[in-house]
Amino acid sequence: MSLKTxxxxxxxxxxxxxxSLEGENEEVKNIYGGLCHNFPxxxxxxxxxxxxxxxxxxxxxxxxxxRAHQKxxxxxxxxxxQNDALGAVQGADAIGYMHYTRRVLSAWVYxxxxxxxxxxxxxxxxxxxxxx
Amino acid sequence: xxxxxxxWQALTPVHPGTGQDSSSVIDLPVxxxxxxxxxxxxxxSLKGVLRDGRGLEKNDESEExxxxxxxxxxxxxxxxxxxxxEEDISQAAExxxxxxxxxxxxxxxxxxxxxxxxxxxxxxxLKRDQKALGLPELKASIPNPxxxxxxxxxxTQIVHGxxxxxxDIDLSAKVGGAxxxxxxxxKLVFGEEAGYFVERFALVSxxxxxxxxxxxxxxxxxxxxxxxTKTVERGGLWYEEAIPAETxxxxxxxGKSGFDEINRPYIQIGGQASVGRGLLRRLGVKYEx
Numbered sequence: 001m002s003l004k005t006x007x008x009x010x011x012x013x014x015x016x017x018x019x020s021l022e023g024e025n026e027e028v029k030n031i032y033g034g035l036c037h038n039f040p041x042x043x044x045x046x047x048x049x050x051x052x053x054x055x056x057x058x059x060x061x062x063x064x065x066x067r068a069h070q071k072x073x074x075x076x077x078x079x080x081x082q083n084d085a086l087g088a089v090q091g092a093d094a095i096g097y098m099h100y101t102r103r104v105l106s107a108w109v110y111x112x113x114x115x116x117x118x119x120x121x122x123x124x125x126x127x128x129x130x131x132x
Numbered sequence: 133x134x135x136x137x138x139x140w141q142a143l144t145p146v147h148p149g150t151g152q153d154s155s156s157v158i159d160l161p162v163x164x165x166x167x168x169x170x171x172x173x174x175x176x177s178l179k180g181v182l183r184d185g186r187g188l189e190k191n192d193e194s195e196e197x198x199x200x201x202x203x204x205x206x207x208x209x210x211x212x213x214x215x216x217x218e219e220d221i222s223q224a225a226e227x228x229x230x231x232x233x234x235x236x237x238x239x240x241x242x243x244x245x246x247x248x249x250x251x252x253x254x255x256x257x258l259k260r261d262q263k264a265l266g267l268p269e270l271k272a273s274i275p276n277p278x279x280x281x282x283x284x285x286x287x288t289q290i291v292h293g294x295x296x297x298x299x300d301i302d303l304s305a306k307v308g309g310a311x312x313x314x315x316x317x318x319k320l321v322f323g324e325e326a327g328y329f330v331e332r333f334a335l336v337s338x339x340x341x342x343x344x345x346x347x348x349x350x351x352x353x354x355x356x357x358x359x360x361t362k363t364v365e366r367g368g369l370w371y372e373e374a375i376p377a378e379t380x381x382x383x384x385x386x387g388k389s390g391f392d393e394i395n396r397p398y399i400q401i402g403g404q405a406s407v408g409r410g411l412l413r414r415l416g417v418k419y420e421x
Contacts, residue, residue: 040157041371044351047300094301095279098343105346108157123159123369 006106010079014110017075018118024067031068033121036111039072040104048101052076052086079107135265136391139321139415140173140232140381140399145350145374146410147402148173159370162349165233168253170345171375173232173401178383179204181399182229190221203227203390227390232381233257235321236329239344242297244290246378247334249298251341252276255313258382265384270320272313275335283309283335290332298344303336310335321380321415350374374409381412391419 018036021029035055042051052073059069073085080100082088089100115121148163148171165172187200190210200206205225209218235258236248255274262269277283282296282303290296291305314333318326356368385394395418402410 037369041351041353044158044347044349047347049300095339098301098339101343101347105157109155112157113154122367 010107011110013078014107015114015118017078018111018114021071021119024071025064027064028067028071029119030121031065032071033115033119035068035072036108036115036119036121037123040108040112043101043105043108048089048097048104052089056086075111076104079104133386133388135267135384135386136394136419137262137267137416138232138383138385138394139235140383140412141415142375142377142379142381143398143411143413144377144408145352146173146379146412147372147374147404148177149402156373158351158373160372162373162375164345165231168345169342170234170254171349171379172234173381173383175229175231175383177401178229178232178399181401182393182396199390203387203393225387227385227387227393230384230386232383234345234375234379235382236333236380237341237344237348238376238378239298239348241290241332243292244288244332246332247282247290247296247298248329248332248378248380249334249336249341249344250317251336251338253338254341255335261384265386270313270316272316274313275310277306277309277335277337278304279337279339280304281306281309281337284311285314285330285333286311287327287331288333290334296334298334299347301340301343303334303340323416348376350376380415385419395419 021032024032039051039055042054046054055069055072055076059066059073077083077085077088080088080103089097092100146162147160149160150163151160162171163174164170183200183204187197187204187206189197190208201221201223203226205223207222208220210221211217212219233254235254236250238246239249241247252274255270259270259274261267275283280303282290282298283306284291284296286308288305288307291307294305296303296305310333313335314330315326317333318330322329350373352372352374354370354372356365357363358365358368385391394414396414398411398413400410401412404410
């Protein structure tokens with residue numbers, strides 16, 4: 001089995017997860033794509049706990065926005081190698097918390113890029129040229 | 133050759149940019165050391181600002197231009213006065229400047245408003261550089277704090293209960309655990325203003341310091357609006373990172389002369405000068421040429 005870098009694994013995981021949104025309706029894709037751009041900023045400004053709590057609040061219910069936030073939380077958990085992102089972060093000690101923060105930020109670079117290239121969502125809004 | 137130590141303190145947020153960096157979630161991140169990830173102001177930025185464009189015009193024969201060329205160097209040719217031929221008037225710089233590395237990082241603290249953080253790695257590197265360059269070394273011992281400890285001066289203002297509460301990290305306060313070090317650093321860097329520094333000083337572990345070097349930067353949102361609708365253009369939202377005000381940097385100047393060129397009360401580095409960003413004040417003693 002060949003050795004792969006963490007960057008390769010992160011990129012592959014991000015591409016698969018973002019691509020899974022292609023089957024969703026347009027509004028879910030747009031909201032999720034916007035979250036891909038904004039979520040790491042929220043982590044940097046408010047910390048991982050607050051960012052996740054915010055998303056968990058928005059993830060309740062059945063609407064498109066809730067669906068997008070549910071997907072976000074699933075993908076954060078996938079980055080951390082856990083089933084539940086909130087549970088993992090809550091259970092970590094301070095050093096673990098710092099590690100989780102770094103892992104999310106490091107891997108999220110690829111989510112930003114693929115949100116633009118796969119879903120056509122850029123900062124400032126959806127890329128209309130990709131609509132069919 | 134001799135070396136001088138220079139300290140700079142950010143009066144406003146500073147953005148020593150790297151251009152668009154695809155490895156960061158921030159669109160316009162600050163420059164960082166490759167090995168540590170700590171913010172840094174490149175020496176080339178310092179040199180350019182200190183030179184301030186002097187001596188770059190080859191026909192400028194003023195004394196000021198001559199001094200600037202001698203101190204900061206020059207590469208170019210100039211026509212000879214007695215013929216049409218050009219002569220190479222290039223000269224190497226007499227003064228060498230190093231990158232300005234973060235020495236104390238301000239982090240919001242529940243008590244005392246903010247703390248000045250540093251760590252053993254930063255101080256050991258400073259001490260090593262002082263020794264290598266023939267400068268007086270730090271005398272106080274550099275203790276090694278635990279992962280969840282903050283070593284403080286005796287007269288500290290950043291303790292709440294028995295904790296130093298920094299953003300979302302609570303550290304166990306060890307009052308007096310680094311008092312000698314805080315006093316020495318305060319005198320060395322801030323002189324008469326040492327008190328303002330000492331009461332906020334905290335020595336934390338290398339890992340905690342590295343975490344705040346990543347998470348403690350300012351994030352500034354910028355937008356570009358459509359002229360007709362005043363709504364955000366596609367792709368017209370981006371984020372800039374800045375090193376926060378109060379951060380202290382250390383750097384060195386090495387050479388035979390020209391040290392008086394660094395005796396400025398303040399400099400401005402990076403963009404957004406018109407809105408006051410990037411102001412750094414010079415700390416420490418003045419130098420003769």
